[in-house]
Amino acid sequence: xxxxxxxxxxxxxxxxxxxxxxxxxxxxxxxxxxxxxxxxxxxxxxxxxxxxxxxxxxxxxxxxxxxxxxxxxxxxxxxxxxxxxxxxxxxxxxxxxxxxxxxxxxxxxxxxxxxxxxxxxxxxxxxxxxxxxxxxxxxxxxxxxxxxxxxxxxxxxxxxxxxxxxxxxxxxxxxxxxxxxxxxxxxxxxxxxxxxxxxxxxxxxxxxxxxxxxxxxxxxxxxxxxxxxxxxxxxxxxxxxxxxxxxxxxxxxxxxxxxxxxxxxxxxxxxxx
Amino acid sequence: xxxxxxxxxxxxxxxxxxxxxxxxxxxxxxxxxxxxxxxxxxxxxxxxxxxxxxxxxxxxxxxxxxxxxxxxxxxxxxxxxxxxxxxxxxxxxxxxxxxxxxxxxxxxxxxxxxxxxxxxxxxxxxxxxxxxxxxxxxxxxxxxxxxxxxxxxxxxxxxxxxxxxxxxxxxxxxxxxxxxxxxxxxxxxxxxxxxxxxxxxxxxxxxxxxxxxxxxxxxxxxxxxxxxxxxxxxxxxxxxxxxxxxxxxxxxxxxxxxxxxxxxxxxxxxxxxxxxxxxxxxxxxx
Numbered sequence: 377x378x379x380x381x382x383x384x385x386x387x388x389x390x391x392x393x394x395x396x397x398x399x400x401x402x403x404x405x406x407x408x409x410x411x412x413x414x415x416x417x418x419x420x421x422x423x424x425x426x427x428x429x430x431x432x433x434x435x436x437x438x439x440x441x442x443x444x445x446x447x448x449x450x451x452x453x454x455x456x457x458x459x460x461x462x463x464x465x466x467x468x469x470x471x472x473x474x475x476x477x478x479x480x481x482x483x484x485x486x487x488x489x490x491x492x493x494x495x496x497x498x499x500x501x502x503x504x505x506x507x508x509x510x511x512x513x514x515x516x517x518x519x520x521x522x523x524x525x526x527x528x529x530x531x532x533x534x535x536x537x538x539x540x541x542x543x544x545x546x547x548x549x550x551x552x553x554x555x556x557x558x559x560x561x562x563x564x565x566x567x568x569x570x571x572x573x574x575x576x577x578x579x580x581x582x583x584x585x586x587x588x589x590x591x592x593x594x595x596x597x598x599x600x601x602x603x604x605x606x607x608x609x610x611x612x613x614x615x616x617x618x619x620x621x622x623x624x625x626x627x628x629x630x631x632x633x634x635x636x637x638x639x640x641x642x643x644x645x646x647x648x649x
Numbered sequence: 650x651x652x653x654x655x656x657x658x659x660x661x662x663x664x665x666x667x668x669x670x671x672x673x674x675x676x677x678x679x680x681x682x683x684x685x686x687x688x689x690x691x692x693x694x695x696x697x698x699x700x701x702x703x704x705x706x707x708x709x710x711x712x713x714x715x716x717x718x719x720x721x722x723x724x725x726x727x728x729x730x731x732x733x734x735x736x737x738x739x740x741x742x743x744x745x746x747x748x749x750x751x752x753x754x755x756x757x758x759x760x761x762x763x764x765x766x767x768x769x770x771x772x773x774x775x776x777x778x779x780x781x782x783x784x785x786x787x788x789x790x791x792x793x794x795x796x797x798x799x800x801x802x803x804x805x806x807x808x809x810x811x812x813x814x815x816x817x818x819x820x821x822x823x824x825x826x827x828x829x830x831x832x833x834x835x836x837x838x839x840x841x842x843x844x845x846x847x848x849x850x851x852x853x854x855x856x857x858x859x860x861x862x863x864x865x866x867x868x869x870x871x872x873x874x875x876x877x878x879x880x881x882x883x884x885x886x887x888x889x890x891x892x893x894x895x896x897x898x899x900x901x902x903x904x905x906x907x908x909x910x911x912x913x914x915x916x917x918x919x920x921x922x923x924x925x926x927x928x929x930x931x932x933x934x935x
Contacts, residue, residue, distance in 0.1 A: 444824060451748060478826025488817035490836060501825040504835065550821065557825045 397422035397561060397591040398443060403457035405438055407450065411619040412438045416457075418610060418625050422560075425583060425592045427606035427628065429599055431643070434612045435620025436595040440563050442466075443593065444480040445473050461561070478505065480561040481554035486570050487546035489538030489553070494521075494530050497538040497549055501557035516556050524552035525582050544575025548582065555586075562586065564594040568601065580605050599644055603632050611640045684917075687910050694907025704871060708893045709900060713908055715875055719788075719868075719883040720857050720915060722876065726792025727799050727856040732849050734796075735803025739845075742804070743811045744833055762801035770798045771862035779866050786867035789879040794862050799852040806848020810841040843930035847923045854919035858912065860887040870896075886912040 398420040405413035413435045420426050428436045438447065445466065447453045459466040466476060489497050498517040507513055517534070521527040526548040530541070538549050547567060554562055564583070568576040583592055583605050596602050602609055609628040612620050624631060624640045635641045702712030738755075746752040774794025784790040814837050822832040868888040876883045890908045893900050 446820065446824065449820075449823070474826050474828050476826075477824055481826075482820075482824035484817065484820060484824075486817060488815070488821040490818055490821065491840065500822070500835070501827065504822075504827045504831045553821070554825055559825075 394421045394423050396420070397462065398593075399458075399460040399463075400439075400442075401458040401460075403439075403442065403455065403459065405435070405442065405447065406452075406454045406456075408452040411617065413442075414615065414619040414621050416620075416622050418622060420591065420593060421608065422591045423587060423589065424607040425587045425594060425605050427602035427609045428593065428595045428612060429597070429602045429609060429643075430612035430620075430623075431614065432597065433618070433620075434614045436597075436612055437565050438620065439612070440482075440565055440593060440595045443561065443563055444477045444482055446477075446482065448473065478557050479559055480563060481557060481559035482563040482565065483547070483550050483554055483567050485566040487543055487550055489541070489546050489549050491537065491539055493535050494538050494541070494549060495534040498552050498556045501553060505557060517552075520552040520556040521549075523555050523586070524548045525578065525585075526552055542575070544571050544578055547571060547575070547579060551579075551582065551586075559590070561591045561593065564592065566595055566597065568596070568598070576601070599632075603628060611635075611637075611643065613639060613643075684913065687906060687913055691903065691906030691908075691910035694901075694903045695910060699907060700911065707871065707897050708889065709897065709904065713886070713889060713911065715872060715884040716886045716889040716908070717911060717915070718875055719885045720887075720912075722788055722883060723792060723795060723863070723885055724853045724857050724919075726788060726879070727795040727853050728849060730793055730796035731799040731803045731852060732845075735800050735849070736807045736845055738800075738804045739807030739811055740833055740838075743808050744829065744837070759801050759804050762798075763805070765798075766861075767798060767859055768861040768864075770794055771865040773797065774862060774866040785880060786869075786882050787880045788867065788876050788883045790866045791863045791868065791883065791885075792879075794866050795856040795859060798859070798862060799856050802852040802855070803845075803849055806851070807841070807845045810844025810848065811837060813844065814840040843926055847926050850919050850923040850926070854916045854923070857919070858887055858916050860891050863888055864891075886915065 396419045400416055400418050400420070403413055403416040404411065416439060428439060430436050441447045442455065442459060443461075443466070447455065455467055461476070461480065465471070490500060492500070495514075495517055498520050499513045502513060502516050507516070518527065518531075521530060526545060529545060530536075530549075533540075538546065541549060547570075551562075551567075568579050571579065580601065583594070586592060587607075594602075594606065606628045608626065609631045610625045611623045611631065613623050615621055624635060624637045626636075631640065632644055635644065699712045700717060701714055703714060704716075705711035742752065742755065746755075771794060774790055774797070778784050778790035778793045779786060782790075784793075818836050818840065819832055822836050823829065827835075863885055867882050868885050869882045870884070870889065870892045872882060872884055886908060890905070890912060893908060894905050
C-alpha cells in the first residue's frame with residue numbers, strides 16, 4: 377500500500393520534522409494456531425496522532441501491543457515480519473525489551489494508577505530507572521503532571537492515593553506516569569472508553585497538545601474520536617477466519633470523507649460494526 | 650391453585666434452608682464444644698506459676714514454661730525456613746514459570762506435599778536433618794521438619810495472594826520500561842504481602858499444634874533447662890500434652906487440660922491474628 381501522508385491544515389508543525397517513526401512490514405501475529413493479524417504493513421509518522429479504528433475483535437489492540445512488545449507476555453504469541461522503530465528492528469533478539477518500553481510507553485483502557493500516592497505514581501518510572509535525587513524527582517513529577525494537564529488539580533494532594541482521583545484524573549495520572557520516563561512514542565489503548573464525555577474531551581485536548589512532541593498511536597472504537605484527534609487513520613477488519621487485516625490507511629480527513637475502500641465507507645457510515 | 654403451588658414451593662424452600670442452616674450449626678458445634686470444654690476443665694490449672702515455672706514430679710506439678718518457650722521457638726524456626734523459600738517459590742510459579750511439564754510437576758508435588766501424613770514428615774526429618782545432616786535431635790532439625798511440612802501451605806497462599814494482584818498493575822509498570830523483577834518487588838509483593846503474611850501465620854499456628862513430626866526429631870518430655878542453641882533438644886506443648894495424657898500415671902486431670910488450654914490459646918491467637926490482618930487489609934482496599 378502506497379500512502380502519501382498529508383497532515384491536516386491546522387497542523388502548525390514543520391512538515392520536515394515528521395519522519396517515519398515506526399515502520400510495520402508484513403506483520404503476521406499468531407496466538408498458538410490462531411492467526412490474529414495478517415499481512416499488516418504501514419508507516420507511522422512521528423510527531424502526529426495515528427488512530428487505529430475498526431470493529432471489536434479486529435486486532436487493533438493486538439497491533440498496538442506489538443509496538444512495545446507487550447504481546448511477549450502472552451504465552452504462545454508468535455510474530456512474523458518486521459517492525460522498526462527509527463530503523464531499529466523491534467523484534468530483533470538483541471533488542472532490550474525494557475529499553476524499548478521506556479521509549480514506547482503505553483496507556484491502557486482502564487485507568488490503572490498504582491495503589492500509592494499521586495507523587496509516587498509519577499515518580500515510579502524515574503525511580504526504577506535510577507533517579508534517586510529527591511529534588512530531581514519532584515521536578516520530573518511536577519513537569520509530567522503539568523504536561524498531563526493535571527498539575528492544578530492535584531498540586532495540593534500529591535500525597536493522597538492515586539486511586540482517590542476521579543476516573544478522568546486517574547487516566548491523566550497514568551499519562552503523566554508514562555511522560556515521566558520521557559518516551560518518544562505513546563500507545564493508547566482505548567484510553568477514554570471508561571470515561572465520561574467531559575473527561576474524554578480533556579484527554580483528547582491533552583493528546584493534541586502532546587502530539588507536538590510525541591508520536592501518539594491510539595486505538596479507539598469511537599469514530600468521532602478518531603476523526604477529532606488523529607492526523608492519520610488506519611481502518612482494520614476481521615476476515616472470515618477472524619484474522620485482522622488492514623483495509624485502508626491514510627490521512628484522517630480523506631479516510632472519513634472520501635474512503636477508497638467500500639468496506640471503510642460501510643463502516644464509517646454505520647452500515648455494520 | 651396458583652397460591653397452593655406457590656406455597657408448596659415456599660415450603661420446600663424453607664425446608665432446604667432449615668437443613669442448610671442445621672448443617673452449618675452442626676459443623677461449628679465441635680469447635681465450640683472443644684473450646685468450652687477445655688476452658689471448663691483446664692482453667693483451674695492456669696496460674697502464674699503454671700506458665701512461669703519448670704515442671705516437677707513428671708509434669709504433675711510445677712509449670713510448663715519450657716514447653717511454651719519451646720513451642721514459640723519452633724514457630725519462629727518454622728517461619729524462618731518456610732517463609733522465604735515459600736514466597737520465592739510462589740513468585741517463581743506465578744510470575745516467571747512457563748506452563749510446561751516441569752511447572753506442572755512442581756504444582757502436583759505441592760498439592761501432594763499437603764496430603765503427606767505428618768508422621769511421614771517426622772521420619773523424613775529424622776533421616777535427613779537429624780541423621781544425614783548431623784543436626785541431631787534438635788530444635789534446628791524440628792524447625793526444618795515442620796518448615797518442610799508448612800511449605801505447601803505457604804507456597805499455595807503466597808501464590809494465591811500474588812495472583813490476586815490485578816494484572817493492570819503489572820502491565821502499567823512493565824509498559825514504562827520497568828523490569829519484571831522491579832515490578833514484582835515494587836508493585837506485586839507489597840500488594841500481596843498481607844495475604845502472604847496471613848498464610849504464613851496460619852501455617853505456623855498449624856505447625857505449633859503438630860505432635861507427630863517433632864516426636865521423632867528432638868522433642869523431649871522433661872529437660873533441666875531451656876534450649877541454649879538450635880542444636881539442643883527442646884520441649885513443646887503438643888508433645889508435652891501427649892506425654893502427660895498418655896504416659897504419666899495418676900496425672901491430675903486439671904493439669905492435663907491446663908496444658909491443652911495453653912496450647913489452644915497459642916494456636917487460636919495466631920489464627921485470630923491472621924484473621925485480623927485479612928480484615929484490616931480488606932477494609933483498606935475498599
